[in-house]
Amino acid sequence: MTTGRWTDHDQEHYERPRRHTRPRTKERPTYDDAVDGTVVTVDRGRFTLVVGDVPVTAMKARPLGRKGVVVGDRVRVVGDTSGAEGSLARIVEVTERTTVLRRTADDDDPVERVIVANASQLVVVTALADPEPRTGLIDRALVAAYDAGMDPLLCLTKADLADPETLLSTYRSLGVPWVVTQRGSDLTGLRDRLRGRTSVLVGHSGVGKSTLVNALVPDADREIGHVNVVTGRGRHTSTSVFMLRLPGGDGWIVDTPGIRSFGLAHVEPGQLIGAFPDLDALTGECSRGCLHGSGEPECGLDAAVAAGGADPDRVESFRRLLAARSETAW
The missing domain is CATH 3.40.50.300 (P-loop containing nucleotide triphosphate hydrolases)
Known part of the structure; x- marks a missing residue:
């Protein structure tokens, strides 16, 4: 018997077996048995934690994906947290960072x-x-x-x-x-x-x-x-x-390792004034886009210094920090 292009004797005539895979589920493990730990060092994909007073070696669980884990992170851990030689735990959660x-x-x-x-x-x-x-x-x-x-x-x-x-x-x-x-x-x-x-x-x-x-x-x-x-x-x-x-x-x-320079590409210069509330309060009359550095037109810091309402040394020191954002330090 011939059906289409294949005969009964051709292997392609028969339906190919389907791949048997487990159906996906949206349910995720709760990790109710996870314990708290703190990351104290990182070395080539292995993390040393302190769980209580016990040093524990751990790896990052796959569900965390590309989420970074760094020293100081507070994490949730499952698996072998005994700290015994050859033991390995898994980091399953990184709690929200404060800084x-x-x-x-x-x-x-x-x-x-x-x-x-x-x-x-x-x-x-x-x-x-x-x-x-x-x-x-x-x-x-x-x-x-x-x-x-x-x-x-x-x-x-x-x-x-x-x-x-x-x-x-x-x-x-x-x-x-x-x-x-x-x-x-x-x-x-x-x-x-x-x-x-x-x-x-x-x-x-x-x-x-x-x-x-x-x-x-x-x-x-x-x-x-x-x-x-x-x-x-x-x-x-x-x-x-x-x-x-x-x-x-x-x-x-x-x-930390000794450093030769400290790059600040991630710092927005306009945000630095917020760390100095007393100076920030003097910038209400600044023009839009003012970064409060030296030579800025109509900067409120200059007006405050001229009026005796701001310490000129403090303003100068703040502006030195602001300038450091765009100067290489070696």
Whole structure:
């Protein structure tokens, strides 16, 4: 018998078997048995969490897709959370972040890099000498802190090598708090500033950041680098972002690799004034599109300074931060 182009003896005459697949469902797992954890470091697709007091290795569950998971994230975890060698848990949910500290490689780089989530304080670690302080990086870090809604703190190291007053005079009008340290000094003042908070430490290589971390968390064992006597720059010692619990469990610090520049492509210059409520209140009469920088026509800050209603040093310092948004800091 022939039907169409095929005969009864042709294989194509018979209906091909259908693929048997499970029907899709809109129902998703509830993960009622998930436990809370905090991401403390990320290494090649594996995440180290702290669940209670137990370090747990985890991977990201497939349903999270391309959603990024970074140090500081508070997550929900299922699977083996015993922390035993060879165990592996799964991150199934990332809770809403309270803050996000970002930077870009350069000011024209559209790719934002999230450094850490849920931190409340940015500690800008700067050596007073060896290497010499670079105010460009300090300014940019402050801009990033204000943009992220984090409180800034200046931590000046190596005070035995130079007078801190020279640098502090530059930032005093901004109202940025500071602590001054030197090798072997009492760190009570710094500990008081870190207590009960999650603080991110950033700074150039060689400024003493790892030395501070080892002093604050004695079992951290972070590698300490040295400053090149020719270039005046430090060697990168920390190679990854790492979150450490302070002794007694009263706060966290996040150690970051030494950086050479702090890109701010993600920061809108017009939003920076919001971090200075007293100055923002003086801009009501500014023309549309005014960014409140130097040379802006009819800027309310200039009128306030002329009328004696604003501290000129504070306005100048704010405008320096605004200018840092478009200047390369090395």
